[in-house]
Amino acid sequence: MSDTPSIGSFALPHAESPEASWSHKALDLVKEGLLHGQARHAPHRVVVTHVWGHCPRCKHRIDVLQTHQPGTAVRDAVEGGRGVPRSGVSGRPDGTEVFTVAVACSCPPNGHPGAPPxxxxGASFRVQVPFMNQEGS
Ligand SMILES: [Zn+2]
Ligand SMILES: [Zn+2]
Incomplete structure (x- = not known):
């Protein structure tokens, strides 16, 4: 185990990775304060999520803004997502709402051999992000 902070693993080849393992890693990063996320309610029941920090796989910086239209069921497109909550709003025991969002690594091009433009x-994962504002009810 080395805890030397090496930010950015440029030798990592691009690879489509099952999301389950990265989702668990992402959770660790959130606990460590290396990955952040927030969701907010926008007009017309749209939910906007913002996830930023380190990719759980390559540790490059990512900054992903996503808009979620109401009624668009997010399907489990990637096998291996079992045990990971589906995308969408869910309540926590303490009464707060979180939004589970699927995020694909979006570090800059040229970071990995074989990466698309x-x-x-290639890693994708899910994280639960808290809502910054609670609109109506
Ligand atoms: Zn990555
Ligand atoms: Zn990367």
């Missing part, structure tokens, strides 16, 4: 190392 849009960038990313």
């Amino acid at each position: 849009k960038g990313g190392c």
